[in-house]
Amino acid sequence: MVKSILKLSKYVLLSLVLFIMIFPLAWMFRVSLMKMGSSISIENLLASGITFEAYAQLFAGTNTLMYFFNSAFVGITVTIGNILFCFMVAYALARYKNLTNKLLFASVVIVLMIPAHILIVPLYLFTLKVGIYDTYWSLILPWMVQPIGIFLVKQYIENIPPSMEEAARIDGAGEFRILFQVVMPMCKPALAVLAIQVFFTNWNSFLFPYILTNSDSLKTLPVGLAHLQGFQAIDWQQLMAGSAVAVLPVLILFLIMQKQIVSGITAGAIKQ
Amino acid sequence: MNRSLAKSFGFTLPWSLTFLFIWLFPLGYAFVMGLTDFNLLRPDETNWVGFENYRALFSDEDFIKSLKNTFIFVIGTIPITTVIALALALFVNRTFKGRALFRSACFLPSITSMVVIALIFTNLYQRGGYIAGLCSLIGLTPPLHGFLFDRATALYSIMAMDVWMSVGYYMLIFLAGLKSIPDELYEAADVNGAGFFRKLFSITLPLLKPVALFILVINTIKSFQVFVEIFVMTQGKFDTSTMVYFIYEIGLTTTLQSGYASAAAYILFGIITLFSLVQFALLRRRQPLW
Numbered sequence: 001m002v003k004s005i006l007k008l009s010k011y012v013l014l015s016l017v018l019f020i021m022i023f024p025l026a027w028m029f030r031v032s033l034m035k036m037g038s039s040i041s042i043e044n045l046l047a048s049g050i051t052f053e054a055y056a057q058l059f060a061g062t063n064t065l066m067y068f069f070n071s072a073f074v075g076i077t078v079t080i081g082n083i084l085f086c087f088m089v090a091y092a093l094a095r096y097k098n099l100t101n102k103l104l105f106a107s108v109v110i111v112l113m114i115p116a117h118i119l120i121v122p123l124y125l126f127t128l129k130v131g132i133y134d135t136y137w138s139l140i141l142p143w144m145v146q147p148i149g150i151f152l153v154k155q156y157i158e159n160i161p162p163s164m165e166e167a168a169r170i171d172g173a174g175e176f177r178i179l180f181q182v183v184m185p186m187c188k189p190a191l192a193v194l195a196i197q198v199f200f201t202n203w204n205s206f207l208f209p210y211i212l213t214n215s216d217s218l219k220t221l222p223v224g225l226a227h228l229q230g231f232q233a234i235d236w237q238q239l240m241a242g243s244a245v246a247v248l249p250v251l252i253l254f255l256i257m258q259k260q261i262v263s264g265i266t267a268g269a270i271k272q
Numbered sequence: 273m274n275r276s277l278a279k280s281f282g283f284t285l286p287w288s289l290t291f292l293f294i295w296l297f298p299l300g301y302a303f304v305m306g307l308t309d310f311n312l313l314r315p316d317e318t319n320w321v322g323f324e325n326y327r328a329l330f331s332d333e334d335f336i337k338s339l340k341n342t343f344i345f346v347i348g349t350i351p352i353t354t355v356i357a358l359a360l361a362l363f364v365n366r367t368f369k370g371r372a373l374f375r376s377a378c379f380l381p382s383i384t385s386m387v388v389i390a391l392i393f394t395n396l397y398q399r400g401g402y403i404a405g406l407c408s409l410i411g412l413t414p415p416l417h418g419f420l421f422d423r424a425t426a427l428y429s430i431m432a433m434d435v436w437m438s439v440g441y442y443m444l445i446f447l448a449g450l451k452s453i454p455d456e457l458y459e460a461a462d463v464n465g466a467g468f469f470r471k472l473f474s475i476t477l478p479l480l481k482p483v484a485l486f487i488l489v490i491n492t493i494k495s496f497q498v499f500v501e502i503f504v505m506t507q508g509k510f511d512t513s514t515m516v517y518f519i520y521e522i523g524l525t526t527t528l529q530s531g532y533a534s535a536a537a538y539i540l541f542g543i544i545t546l547f548s549l550v551q552f553a554l555l556r557r558r559q560p561l562w
Contacts (some may be wrong), residue, residue: 014374017360021377021440024392025384027402031395040373040395042405085286092283094274107291114295115544117497117516118537121523121530122298122305142294145286175279204385206500210398211524222387226504229391243388250383258376262444265382 025247032240040236054237055245063216064242067224071203071246074139074220079199081140083191085147091179093150094157095165105154108147117207124211139213139220144203149194156190157183196264203250221246306535308479312528325535335536338518341427342540345514346495349431354487361446364478375447378440384556386437390504393433394420397505397524426510429502442487449483451477489551496544515540 012180014097033050036057058064071270093105123142127133160183168182184191206222221226225242254261306325310318329335364375381389396402399418407414415422419429453476461471499516506512508521515536523533 010368014368018370018377021380023387024396024436025380026394028388028392038524040401042402050357088283089290092280095279096283097278101284102281102556104291105288107295111295113493113545113548114299115493115497115541117499118519118541119295119298119302120516120520121533121537122302123356123365124524125293125530126293126298126301143289147287150287154400166291171349173542179283200383204383205521206503207383211520222385223323223366225385225387225391229394229504242397243391246385246388246397251380253382254376254380261383262379265441 012146014031026228028240028243028247031236033125034237036237037235038237039202041222054241058238058241058245061244062224062228062238063219064221064224064228064245066217067219068222068245070139070218071222072249074136074209075199075202077140078143078202079195080199081144082146082149083195084261086153087184087191088179089145090150091183094154095162096259108150112146119209120211133212134214134218136218139209140217142208142256146198149198152194152197153187153190154260156187160186192260193264200250200261200265217240246254289333298551302537305531306538308527308531310531310534312530313558317533321531325532326539328532329536329539334513335518337516338513341512342496342498342514344427345431345434345498346492348428349434350488350491350494351436353442353491354436354484357442357487358446358480358484360439360443361450362472364443365447365450368398375444381437382441384437386500387504389437390431390501393429394505397429401558409559419499421510422504426506427512430462430505430512432496434498438491445487446480449480453479458546485554489548491545492551493544496540496547 017142030045032054033052034040034045034048034054035051036053038044069101089104093101093108124133127138132138144166164182164186165178168178173182200234204222205220206226210226213223216224216227221242225246228239228242274521306319307320307322309321309325349382360378363380397419398404399414399416399421401418401420402413409447415425417427457475457479458471461475466474498514499514499520500515502512502514503520508514513521519533519536519540522536523530
């Protein structure tokens with residue numbers, strides 16, 4: 001008897017937590033499917049039908065499609081860049097142990113601990129000075145090689161015995177061939193973790209894209225959404241539709257490859 | 273030997289350049305700028321002022337307020353987040369129906385953009401909104417103009433949202449830590465007749481100490497930099513301005529006092545470094561903390 005009450009209360013508690021965790025996102029989807037301009041009350045949410053009006057208006061009346069493209073373009077470019085460059089750097093740091101590389105690895109670890117937000121003013125001035133302010137370059141270049149990626153991949157390569165590379169070298173393979181055809185395939189798990197981490201962070205990042213660009217045509221989704229919010233004329237249905245557009249791609253990715261994504265996003269944390 | 277040095281130099285070049293131009297140079301530049309009265313409105317009339325900016329900051333009411341709010345945010349959210357995350361992890365660590373669904377649901381906020389979360393909660397917190405309705409239901413009077421338009425509730429409402437969004441992430445890190453505790457320890461405890469709480473305090477918590485301290489370190493570094501939620505939800509109004517918001521506002525929008533803002537950034541840098549070093553020292557300690 002006591003046991004079954006305990007079990008029941010456990011499930012009540014679990015359901016409550018589950019509800020609290022899912023509710024806000026469900027709310028977003030529900031509001032986005034309401035008739036535009038209708039009031040957002042519980043009765044209305046339950047009673048009113050489903051319409052895609054807010055989405056239609058969003059794509060017709062704002063640059064959301066452009067923002068979407070920018071987010072995808074920048075996200076994919078930065079992810080590919082990190083896979084290539086972090087891998088290259090990590091390989092050198094793992095295999096060539098000289099003084100410069102020791103110092104470089106120290107710089108990687110130090111940068112991991114630096115709070116990036118303190119750099120908003122100097123980085124803004126820097127992009128202005130070198131002429132990449134308000135271009136795609138300012139969204140891409142600073143994040144092409146991220147210390148967390150170098151760190152993860154270096155740890156991984158150090159656990160691979162160098163015998164394969166040595167065998168390839170004896171067979172006369174060039175350094176780039178060894179790098180990309182011998183070592184890279186062996187690093188797939190680490191590179192997958194890196195790709196997930198970089199893509200998700202980039203897709204959701206707001207502060208730097210916001211301060212390093214100005215034109216509407218360069219806004220990413222989070223920046224565009226914050227911008228839409230500033231307009232008085234924009235109503236909640238449309239704002240939630242825009243939010244749903246920003247969430248859906250990562251949500252779908254998450255549903256398809258949950259395991260990899262969970263380990264990818266938490267790996268950076270655990271490995272340190 | 274020289275060839276391998278050249279190769280290694282070539283391979284590491286992307287990071288060397290990034291480190292130099294994106295990190296080291298801006299950091300140095302900000303420090304020097306913080307010692308001047310550099311202003312973006314009149315960049316040609318810059319004077320050397322030494323540590324005057326730092327002195328002025330500590331008598332600047334807005335800065336002190338942002339400092340205070342940041343500390344309230346950090347000290348208010350981190351213990352609550354950590355305890356809830358730990359409790360959830362202990363809960364999820366055993367098998368029950370719907371466990372996978374529960375885990376995924378808790379993780380959902382971690383993959384969602386902060387801007388989106390802030391927008392959703394702006395709606396939920398608004399006057400006559402869902403949370404105000406819940407409050408009336410249990411007999412509390414919600415703030416007249418909505419939770420975000422009231423000095424007494426704005427910052428705490430944002431903090432509650434922050435706890436909601438981060439518990440799932442830290443829960444998963446705790447779970448990984450729980451998995452690394454060998455089952456034999458619990459089996460031995462069972463043989464000796466130890467109860468749930470005895471096992472919790474003698475095995476689980478002591479062995480989770482490194483994970484817990486690690487979570488404290490990353491959460492501290494993150495929480496001291498709180499910005500996006502403030503920007504989207506209140507624009508720093510209603511007593512919610514934080515240090516990064518102050519730096520952004522002074523340095524890039526209102527008065528464009530880049531030098532002054534850089535000095536503030538260095539104070540934040542110093543605070544975060546200090547906190548991280550203390551936590552690392554604790555992390556390294558051999559003796560049990562509790």
